[in-house]
Amino acid sequence: MNPIKIFSYVILLSLNFILTSSFINPGDDKKKKKEKEIVDPSELYSIGEIKAMAADSTPYGTFVAISKEIINRKENKITMKSISIDQKGETTEYNYTMNITDPTFTIMADDSSYTGTGKLHGSEWKWSSWSYVINTKNPVGKIDAYNYISLVGLVVNKAFYGADGKLTVRYKERYKAITKEQFEILYLQVLKCSTK
Numbered sequence: 001m002n003p004i005k006i007f008s009y010v011i012l013l014s015l016n017f018i019l020t021s022s023f024i025n026p027g028d029d030k031k032k033k034k035e036k037e038i039v040d041p042s043e044l045y046s047i048g049e050i051k052a053m054a055a056d057s058t059p060y061g062t063f064v065a066i067s068k069e070i071i072n073r074k075e076n077k078i079t080m081k082s083i084s085i086d087q088k089g090e091t092t093e094y095n096y097t098m099n100i101t102d103p104t105f106t107i108m109a110d111d112s113s114y115t116g117t118g119k120l121h122g123s124e125w126k127w128s129s130w131s132y133v134i135n136t137k138n139p140v141g142k143i144d145a146y147n148y149i150s151l152v153g154l155v156v157n158k159a160f161y162g163a164d165g166k167l168t169v170r171y172k173e174r175y176k177a178i179t180k181e182q183f184e185i186l187y188l189q190v191l192k193c194s195t196k
Helices: 003-020 180-194
Strands: 042-054 059-072 077-085 091-101 104-109 114-123 126-137 140-150 153-162 167-178
Touching: 042 180, 059 180, 077 180, 091 180, 104 126, 167 180
Parallel strands: none
Antiparallel strands: 042 059, 042 167, 059 077, 077 091, 091 104, 104 114, 114 126, 126 140, 140 153, 153 167
16 A cells, blocks of 8 residues: 555544544443533543554554543533544644534534534433444545444444545544543643654
8 A cells, every 4th residue: 555545544543533532421330410410511531542454454553542522511512632643653633523413413623624424322412322424535535433332431443435435444443531631641742742
């Protein structure tokens, strides 16, 4: 695979993390809280491992991503800041907004490089899974994805199809919640490394 295609897939990989980590809720074990006790807006932080592979399962590499999301139930909106780190230590930051109209949602990148729509499964703001399709501009194509909450965290299966409709890259991803302090430490270290 030529370097331009690999770079494009790394960019797509970063985009995948952004959408994958949405809705990770470290407080799921406290679901029985009364609505009035829920802080709104609230912030969630996560870290994930992403394994990318060709359609024939040839591995492309493993990536790590950290994210901060602000969940605003009153405005039915989720905003995300995400940084992905590749195996060379190179970083890419992405930002996007999700507008929720349960059981559906729309996605818009702050830089308009991708848009999408999806469906939520489960009780409002306590979703157990969600599926979505993202349309990308660079490279041109679409991502089909299905995410679900498991006992070990968020599990994601994604597939990227090129402009010709052929499956190009598959992703297997796992995410878990981290604290605000952990996110801030990692974020600062990533920024330091990316400026060297």
